[in-house]
Amino acid sequence: MLPSLEMQRPVLEFCSMDFPVLDSSLHIGEALDLIRKQGVREKIIYFYVTGEDGVLEGVLPTRRLLTEPLEMPLRDCMIRRVVAIPTKATLLEACELFVLHKFLAFPVVDERRRIRGVLDVGVFTEEVLDFAEHERMDDLFQTLGVRSSEIRSASSSRAFVLRFPWLLSTILGGTACALLAGAFSETLEKQILLAFFLTLVLGLGESVSAQSIAVTLQAMHKSKPTLLWMIGAVRKEFVTSVLLGGACGGLVGMIVYTWKHDWLAALSIGGSVFLSTISACLLGVLIPAISRVLKLDPKIAAGPLTLAIADICTLSCYFGLAKMLYAILA
Structure with a gap:
């Protein structure tokens, strides 16, 4: 209104x-x-x-x-x-x-x-639509870690104070991913094909996580996130994530096999996409809900934090599954 x-x-x-x-x-x-x-x-x-x-x-x-x-x-x-x-x-x-x-x-x-x-009556519909558009834009900015209303009126130093703390989660997440990649350097050196699809796998994980965040935030506009609500949301998102992960993982696996004719690489990369999609979907539900329980603004807390954790989980699945499969089947 x-x-x-x-x-x-x-x-x-x-x-x-x-x-x-x-x-x-x-x-x-x-x-x-x-x-x-x-x-x-x-x-x-x-x-x-x-x-x-x-x-x-x-x-x-x-x-x-x-x-x-x-x-x-x-x-x-x-x-x-x-x-x-x-x-x-x-x-x-x-x-x-x-x-x-x-x-x-x-x-x-x-x-x-x-x-x-x-x-x-058109006066009310126009005014409501204008305000609804403003709310949607503010929701978009908040999922990125800032409030558009605060940023517009803030000085340069104030804008820095508002934006930088949430960017730290991205920096810390990226650092953790770098350390994780370093821990699996031996696997990466043996299977250079993994490096070719690293960007794709990370991008898929972030995209799926962002979708889940948007759906969860919209649902929390209408209902309070109780334990029962959270269980139902996780169950529904898990089923959706299995379908998304199966479709994306199967498609990426087919691309890998068609290109390199390496069934083990196709199984490893496709399987990691499947697992990372499931984890990213569940993170997109759990982190906004937990943020609300902890009295944090889920729109601001969930965006950068969820994407950073999703990247870490994605890399863990990617390199961990590859190392395990190549150790067993190669």
């Missing part, structure tokens, strides 16, 4: 001043002739009927104007009970009327019932 301060603004600020007004003394035919001469704006929902001094007397829906006999007076076919918004009302009060009456537009009138503008 819209911010509370926005909803407290006067309704007149959002009104359209281009609205059709018909005199109550006219007949349907005369009214149609007048509309043809004066022209109307593109979107007309209701025609408002006024009497002396511009006082609102009724409203005439477009369908009724087009279907009633031409000789019928407007007074006889207009709707006299008109729900109007007072000029002193706020946008929030106007919104309540739209929800209550389900109309597409309301006239805004002063103390003497003279029309001062028309409020269209």
Whole structure:
């Protein structure tokens, strides 16, 4: 929904001043002739009927104007009970009327019932969509470890303080991956083919993990992450990860075998993709949920941290499985 301060603004600020007004003394035919001469704006929902001094007397829906006999007076076919918004009302009060009456537009009138503008339901849909877009952008930035609202207004030094701590998780994760690769240097030297697919395997792990984070954060918007919820989410994500891992692992294995005709390398690389996809999916569920339990903002904590841990798990699966398979089957 819209911010509370926005909803407290006067309704007149959002009104359209281009609205059709018909005199109550006219007949349907005369009214149609007048509309043809004066022209109307593109979107007309209701025609408002006024009497002396511009006082609102009724409203005439477009369908009724087009279907009633031409000789019928407007007074006889207009709707006299008109729900109007007072000029002193706020946008929030106007919104309540739209929800209550389900109309597409309301006239805004002063103390003497003279029309001062028309409020269209499109005002709310446009404002809500604009705010929803802002929320989506803020969610995107937060999964990267920053808040867009804070960064925009921050000085250079403040922006550094906000962003650098979360980048440390990436630095530490990358360092851990380098040390891990060093520990398996002998395996890498014997099977240089593993180096060719290292970027692909890491990229797949991060992509799957990012997808799981997005799904989990969206789910936590609607429900509190209890233990029962977490068990259900992990179970569902595990099944999904097995399917994703099987598809990605099988495809990558086929690519390796087609290229190098090495079934052991295909089994090793494809199998590591399968295992790393499962671990990345589960991390994408567990870390945001645990962050919420620990009173941390899951959007900020989950992004960099999950991706760093996913990289470490991916490399562990990649090199560990290769070393084991080559030791047993080579």
